[in-house]
Structure formats: C-alpha cells, structure tokens
Amino acid sequence: MSRKHPVIAVTGSSGAGTTTAKRAFDTIFRREKISAAVIEGDSLHSLDRMAFRAAAAEAAQAGHNTFSHFGPEANHFDKIEEMFKQYGETGMCKRRYYVHSEPEAVEHNKHFGLTDLKPGLFTPWEDIEANSDLLFYEGLHGMIKTDKVNAAQHVDLSIGVVPIVNLEWIQKIHRDKAERGYSAEATVDTIMRRMPDYINFITPQFTYTDINFQRVSTVDTSNPFIARDIPTPDESFVVVRFRNPKGVDFPYLLDMIHDSFMSRPNTIVVPGGKMSMAMEVILAPIMHDMIQNKKK
Numbered sequence: 001m002s003r004k005h006p007v008i009a010v011t012g013s014s015g016a017g018t019t020t021a022k023r024a025f026d027t028i029f030r031r032e033k034i035s036a037a038v039i040e041g042d043s044l045h046s047l048d049r050m051a052f053r054a055a056a057a058e059a060a061q062a063g064h065n066t067f068s069h070f071g072p073e074a075n076h077f078d079k080i081e082e083m084f085k086q087y088g089e090t091g092m093c094k095r096r097y098y099v100h101s102e103p104e105a106v107e108h109n110k111h112f113g114l115t116d117l118k119p120g121l122f123t124p125w126e127d128i129e130a131n132s133d134l135l136f137y138e139g140l141h142g143m144i145k146t147d148k149v150n151a152a153q154h155v156d157l158s159i160g161v162v163p164i165v166n167l168e169w170i171q172k173i174h175r176d177k178a179e180r181g182y183s184a185e186a187t188v189d190t191i192m193r194r195m196p197d198y199i200n201f202i203t204p205q206f207t208y209t210d211i212n213f214q215r216v217s218t219v220d221t222s223n224p225f226i227a228r229d230i231p232t233p234d235e236s237f238v239v240v241r242f243r244n245p246k247g248v249d250f251p252y253l254l255d256m257i258h259d260s261f262m263s264r265p266n267t268i269v270v271p272g273g274k275m276s277m278a279m280e281v282i283l284a285p286i287m288h289d290m291i292q293n294k295k296k
Contacts, residue, residue, distance in 0.1 A: 007134065040097060077148070
C-alpha cells in the first residue's frame with residue numbers, strides 16, 4: 001500500500017453494477033478536484049476478442065468447457081499486481097485500452113496515430129498521465145489473490161459491487177441482450193461456462209474488499225432466466241458491509257441516508273434508490289482523508 005501514491009480498486013463480476021460505483025467516484029473526483037489515472041479491467045485480459053473465441057473453441061474440443069474471461073488463462077493477473085505495485089512506488093505505470101465499439105476505435109486510432117484498431121482489439125501500451133493523485137481501477141480482478149499473484153496487497157481502498165447472484169444474472173442477461181444482441185440462451189451458456197472461475201477467482205475477492213455494496217431485490221427472482229425485467233432500485237435494498245468498522249461514523253451515515261438502518265455492527269442497509277447517494281456519502285470523506293494524508 002502507498003500513502004503517497006494510493007491505489008483504489010472497484011471490483012465486481014460482469015453485470016454486477018461496477019459502473020454505478022465508477023460514476024460515484026467520478027462525481028467525487030470532479031467535486032474534490034482529484035486527478036485520477038483510470039485503468040479499465042478489460043484492458044488486462046490476455047486475449048483479444050478473436051483470440052479468446054479461438055482459445056475457447058480449442059478448449060471445448062479438448063473437453064474443457066469452463067474456459068472463461070474470469071480465469072487466469074484469459075487474464076494478466078501478474079500485470080495487475082505489477083501495475084498496482086509500480087504505481088504505489090513511483091506514481092507511474094503503463095496502461096492500455098480494450099476497444100469495445102466503433103466509436104472507441106475511432107477515438108483510439110486518432111489518439112495513437114493508427115488506422116487499424118477495431119472493436120475487440122487492444123491499444124498499444126502507454127504511460128499514464130504524470131502527476132495523478134491516485135490510480136483508479138474498475139473491473140473483474142481488482143483484488144485478485146492466488147497462490148502466484150497478490151494484487152490485493154497493493155490496494156489502499158477496495159470496493160466490491162456484488163448483487164445477490166440471481167439478481168446479478170438477471171442484470172447480465174438483460175444487459176447482454178440490450179447492448180450486445182445476445183439471446184438469453186447464449187448468456188446462460190456463458191454463465192454456466194464461467195461458474196468454476198466465478199467461484200475460484202471472483203467470489204474470493206469480496207473477502208478482502210474494504211466495503212461491499214450488495215443489492216438485494218424485494219421481488220421474486222427465484223428463476224432469473226425467465227425474468228421479464230430487472231428489478232428496479234425501488235424494488236431493492238443495498239447491504240453495505242465494512243470490513244473494518246473502526247472509525248466509521250454510523251450515526252452520521254444513518255442521518256444522511258434516509259430510511260437506512262443497521263443490521264449488524266459493521267453493516268448498514270439503505271434503500272436501493274439511494275445506492276448512488278450512499279456511495280458518495282460513504283466514500284467522499286474517505287477520499288478527502290486519503291488526499292490529505294497524501295499531501296502530508
């Protein structure tokens with residue numbers, strides 16, 4: 001960990017809602033005038049889109065039907081650790097981007113002076129901007145820890161975004177259909193293929209995260225594969241768990257977030273519609289103290 005060059009990691013599965021946390025941080029960064037060097041988790045995959053499909057097909061032919069984006073075969077876990085460690089020591093590191101869409105391809109081609117970047121490819125590696133206040137990672141493996149890699153030890157503040165699993169699946173099925181045109185059957189196949197890696201490499205991270213935001217629906221999600229729509233924020237609660245509650249001003253949080261309550265000594269529950277607000281109320285003082293300690 002680094003007081004001078006702090007690293008923040010927001011981690012969660014595909015479709016879990018990490019983008020909501022990223023927006024909350026973006027608001028805080030803008031309000032507090034914090035310069036953050038942003039790392040996208042997708043950029044640390046080890047295979048581009050075509051290479052992944054080829055590797056998955058080859059694995060399936062060999063009887064390995066659990067090859068996924070969640071596991072070590074498709075990710076640079078070592079580069080995540082190296083990136084966090086290097087930034088913590090020097091305030092600098094290398095990064096690249098994964099090109100998701102045609103508009104992104106146009107933008108990155110212009111930035112790098114290229115013409116051949118297309119969706120599904122990675123940009124070249126480059127130095128992050130100099131004199132950033134902190135490194136901000138958002139993706140699948142921000143707190144990855146295995147027998148070979150321990151990126152978690154270099155993270156100063158870690159946030160887990162992890163809905164109950166049925167709700168997570170509903171969100172992924174509907175997102176994949178709306179944004180990528182996938183059928184529900186195709187997404188279910190992906191969920192099943194990813195399950196071993198989900199259990200071994202995604203879930204364990206939430207043991208180490210400093211704060212977890214877990215959305216719990218108040219409507220029936222017992223069969224997520226036939227759900228017609230995603231439960232709305234008003235049809236859910238968010239369980240916020242602090243790994244170390246020492247120093248957390250719970251009376252202040254309960255006063256600021258209307259209709260919230262404590263369910264355990266280290267846990268508060270907030271209405272689902274106030275999730276973004278809760279994130280800002282909880283995280284803003286932490287960010288303020290982090291920057292003040294950095295200046296000292």
